[in-house]
Amino acid sequence: xxxxxxxxxxxxxxxxxxxxxxxxxxxxxxxxxxxxxxxxxxxxxxxxxxxxxxxxxxxxxxxxxxxxxxxxxxxxxxxxxxxxxxxxxxxxxxxxxxxxxxxxxxxxxxxxxxxxxxxxxxxxxxxxxxxxxxxxxxxxxxxxxxxxxxxxxxxxxxxxxxxxxxxxxxxxxxxxxxxxxxxxxxxxxxxxxxxxxxxxxxxxxxxxxxxxxxxxxxxxxxxxxxxxxxxxxxxxxxxxxxxxxxxxxxxxxxxxxxxxxxxxxxxxxxxxxxxxxxxxxxxxxxxxxxxxxxxxxxxxxxxxxxxxxxxxxxxxxxxxxxxxxxxxxxxxxxxxxxxxxxxxxxxxxxxxxxxxxxxxxxxxxxxxxxxxxxxxxxxxxxxxxxxxxxxxxxxxxxxxxxxxxxxxxxxxxxxxxxxxxxxxxxxxxxxxxxxxxxxxxxxxxxxxxxxxxxxxxxxxxxxxxxxxxxxxxxxxxxxxxxxxxxxxxxxxxxxxxxxxxxxxxxxxxxxxxxxxxxxxxxxxxxxxxx
Numbered sequence: 289x290x291x292x293x294x295x296x297x298x299x300x301x302x303x304x305x306x307x308x309x310x311x312x313x314x315x316x317x318x319x320x321x322x323x324x325x326x327x328x329x330x331x332x333x334x335x336x337x338x339x340x341x342x343x344x345x346x347x348x349x350x351x352x353x354x355x356x357x358x359x360x361x362x363x364x365x366x367x368x369x370x371x372x373x374x375x376x377x378x379x380x381x382x383x384x385x386x387x388x389x390x391x392x393x394x395x396x397x398x399x400x401x402x403x404x405x406x407x408x409x410x411x412x413x414x415x416x417x418x419x420x421x422x423x424x425x426x427x428x429x430x431x432x433x434x435x436x437x438x439x440x441x442x443x444x445x446x447x448x449x450x451x452x453x454x455x456x457x458x459x460x461x462x463x464x465x466x467x468x469x470x471x472x473x474x475x476x477x478x479x480x481x482x483x484x485x486x487x488x489x490x491x492x493x494x495x496x497x498x499x500x501x502x503x504x505x506x507x508x509x510x511x512x513x514x515x516x517x518x519x520x521x522x523x524x525x526x527x528x529x530x531x532x533x534x535x536x537x538x539x540x541x542x543x544x545x546x547x548x549x550x551x552x553x554x555x556x557x558x559x560x561x562x563x564x565x566x567x568x569x570x571x572x573x574x575x576x577x578x579x580x581x582x583x584x585x586x587x588x589x590x591x592x593x594x595x596x597x598x599x600x601x602x603x604x605x606x607x608x609x610x611x612x613x614x615x616x617x618x619x620x621x622x623x624x625x626x627x628x629x630x631x632x633x634x635x636x637x638x639x640x641x642x643x644x645x646x647x648x649x650x651x652x653x654x655x656x657x658x659x660x661x662x663x664x665x666x667x668x669x670x671x672x673x674x675x676x677x678x679x680x681x682x683x684x685x686x687x688x689x690x691x692x693x694x695x696x697x698x699x700x701x702x703x704x705x706x707x708x709x710x711x712x713x714x715x716x717x718x719x720x721x722x723x724x725x726x727x728x729x730x731x732x733x734x735x736x737x738x739x740x741x742x743x744x745x746x747x748x749x750x751x752x753x754x755x756x757x758x759x760x761x762x763x764x765x766x767x768x769x770x771x772x773x774x775x776x777x778x779x780x781x782x783x784x785x786x787x788x789x790x791x792x793x794x795x796x797x798x799x800x801x802x803x804x805x806x807x808x809x810x811x812x813x814x815x816x817x818x
Contacts, residue, residue, distance in 0.1 A: 289605050290314055290365045292357040293391070294358045295333070297369030298348060299658045300674060301581075302329035305367050308597040312380040317361040319354060321347035325664060328658040335361060342668045348372045351379050358388050364390035365604060367597075371669075374580040375402050391604040393558040393579050400554065401577040405447045405485055414553035416546050419565070419573045421487035422558065435464055438486050444468055446475035447483035454478060455522050457489050490573065492724045493565040495519070497578075498547035499588050501596070502556040503603040509613045510544045511588050511596075516563075518536065518712060520635070520728050523671075525705075526712060527584035528623040529591055533683055533721035539570055546572065559585070559600050568724075583626070586656060590622035590679045621678055621686040625694070625709045627657075628676040629665045632708040633739065639667050643701035648693035652686075655693075666703045673704060685722070687713055694755060711735050 292315035295302045302318060306329065309316045318333035323342045330336045337357035340347035347353070350374055358366055366388055368374035380395035392398065401407045405425065412418045425447055426434055435442060435458065444467060446454025454475045456467045472482040495517045502508035515534060518526035531540065547562035561582050563575040585596045594611065603609060629638045642663045647655045657674030664675065676693055680686030694710050715731055717723040 289607070290389070290601065292317065292334075292361065292363050293365045293367055293370065293601070294319065294354070294361060294363035294388075295367050295372055296348070296354050297367075298324055298327060298329055298669070300373075300521060300656045300672070301369040301583075301643055303588075303658050304656050305369060305597055308333045308595055308601070311811055312598065313603070314601070317357065319348070319357055321668075322371060322468070323664070323668070328660060330384045337361065342666070344372065344669055348669065351376075351382055354366045354782040355382060355386050355388065355616055358383075358385065363388065365391050365601075367391040367600070368580070370580050370583055375578070377402065391558070391600055393556055395561060397554050397556060398579045401560075401579050404445060404576060406451060407485075407576055408574070410554060411503055411550055411577075413611050414550045414551055417572060419487050419490060419575075422485045424485070425483040425643070426468075426485055428465070431464060432461065432467055432485055434574070435461065438488060441489040441491070443487045443489050444471050444484055445759070446471060446479055446481070447485055448479035448481040448529060449475060454523065456464055456680075466470045484641045490567055492726045493517075494531075494534060494724050495563065495569050495575070496543055496566050497563040497582070498544055498550045498560045498587070499582070499596075500547055500556060500560050500562060501599050501603070502551055502558065502560075502611065503606050503609045504557050507612075508548060508551050508556060509609065509616055510548055511592055511594065511616055511620055513540060513543055514584055514587060515808055516584065517723055517725050518718070518728060519725060520732070523586065523628065525709065525728070526623065526625050526718075528621065528683075528686070530618050530621065531721075535566070536570070539566070539572070541561050543572055549649070550574070550577065554818065558603060559596055565725075584624050584673070586675060586677050587622035590654065591618045591620055592616060593619065620681050622677060623682040623683075623686045623690050624675055625690065625713075626672055626678040626706045627676060627697070627699075627709070628671060629673050629702050630705055632705045633736070637667060637671075638703040639665050639670075640702045642699060644698065645700070646696065646698040647674070648696035652689050653677070653693045654679075659699075666792045673702075674701075687719065708735070 289312065293309065294317040295305050296319060298320065306316045314332040318330045318336040319339045320330045320336055321340055321342050324330060325701055332635060337360065340350050341355040366383055373379040375398055377395040377399035380390040380392060380398060383390040408418050409423065409523040420438060422434055441457055441459050444456050444458055449455065454471055456471050458464055458467050462767050468484065471484055475484065476482040494515060497512050497516055498513050499511040500508060501511065511530050512529060514529040515531040516524045516527045543564050550562055561578045563577065565575050567574045581596060581600065589596055630636060631638060642659060642661060642665065643675060645659055645661050647657065653675060659674055675689065675691050676697065678686050678690035678693055680689055691710065691713050694706055697706055712718055712731060717727055
């Protein structure tokens with residue numbers, strides 16, 4: 289086992305990795321940007337190194353500075369967490385060249401599965417069912433013909449994309465070229481590649497993913513499935529495991545077997561997740577593979593009793609997996625929700641200092657966060673503030689425990705989506721496990737309709753943190769939303785008017801993308817699909 293590792297990340301995932309290392313008596317090295325010098329992960333680690341200014345490309349994506357920190361600290365390995373450099377094959381290779389272990393899969397495997405077109409081909413070769421689509425990148429001049437052959441609705445997807453970014457649904461020929469251009473811009477900004485491909489859109493499907501763990505000795509096990517179908521604009525909001533309320537035993541066995549089949553075919557040697565779309569009639573289609581630790585790994589830990597970070601560390605150190613497939617059992621049910629810093633009604637991102645914080649505690653409740661009073665929520669790299677998880681003997685108990693936890697969660701100073709999360713858990717579709725990837729837009733419309741009726745009837749309205757503010761009509765919130773949209777529009781227009789140069793942008797592409805998407809969603813509607 290390693291004696292010291294560097295964690296090339298920040299926030300809640302850095303803190304979560306440090307906790308496992310402390311339990312295993314592994315020394316930890318944190319990295320931080322100039323705005324993170326007082327962050328919790330820095331205080332928890334045994335030592336910490338400044339790697340650059342606030343923009344991610346200057347700090348948490350700065351490979352040279354991170355490797356220099358690893359060398360200076362004497363770290364034997366680097367854990368990338370998720371996001372940032374976690375699926376960057378170039379960084380994994382640089383680690384190897386620097387005699388530092390990258391805690392993740394082989395860079396060649398990472399590269400193959402990171403390219404969505406190559407991943408589709410590999411999955412098909414391994415014997416997995418794949419949605420009809422284009423096998424090569426689509427050029428603009430061939431787009432209309434390819435789309436007509438495939439049929440509508442279809443998805444246009446960034447070949448180098450991940451995490452739900454760079455995906456749009458096209459309903460008709462009229463929407464084709466505008467949305468292709470929009471997706472190319474997002475793909476180039478977020479992934480440095482404008483390559484796109486088409487895939488048939490599977491309406492009202494469930495997004496099911498299977499957790500894998502493999503070692504360097506040929507052993508590979510699955511830790512069962514998670515349902516991640518509650519998503520807004522491709523970003524996950526709620527995840528749960530197991531999916532026995534929705535999938536038959538035979539179907540659960542099928543998705544697990546297919547995931548193992550792909551993992552063995554590519555020789556997978558770390559934690560990773562194979563993702564599928566499952567239709568209402570039980571058809572299963574490969575979606576993609578994430579070659580990293582997932583945000584939602586905690587719910588799998590709650591039902592299996594396994595520490596996925598520990599397993600990552602052990603297999604990266606060359607140890608044999610300490611569990612076999614027969615050892616993996618599911619006990620009870622677990623659900624996770626993601627707390628984002630955004631207005632729960634307009635979905636505009638928010639930032640500022642947390643002036644008061646109370647995070648839920650108690651039996652069967654787990655909160656992964658790096659929040660504290662005085663914590664500054666910025667816009668450089670903070671789409672996720674916290675993950676709230678609950679375990680129950682069965683699904684109903686897990687839902688009730690999570691609902692109670694969200695009622696106890698209080699954040700002042702920054703708006704967050706907790707009111708929306710409570711609304712989701714209270715829907716009849718979620719309670720009955722009949723929800724799917726198309727449920728979220730319907731729920732949002734219903735929530736807004738109820739909210740408008742309450743305002744029209746003169747009832748009290750709640751702000752983004754779930755507290756009553758005494759406002760008796762929706763005019764103020766409506767005006768604020770319009771003003772915010774106009775502000776974003778002006779900001780984008782001003783940015784577009786600036787001269788183009790080859791210097792790295794001081795702004796996060798995720799921030800620009802998020803603001804652009806939120807503005808466009810007001811005119812084009814919600815197009816989230818998974």
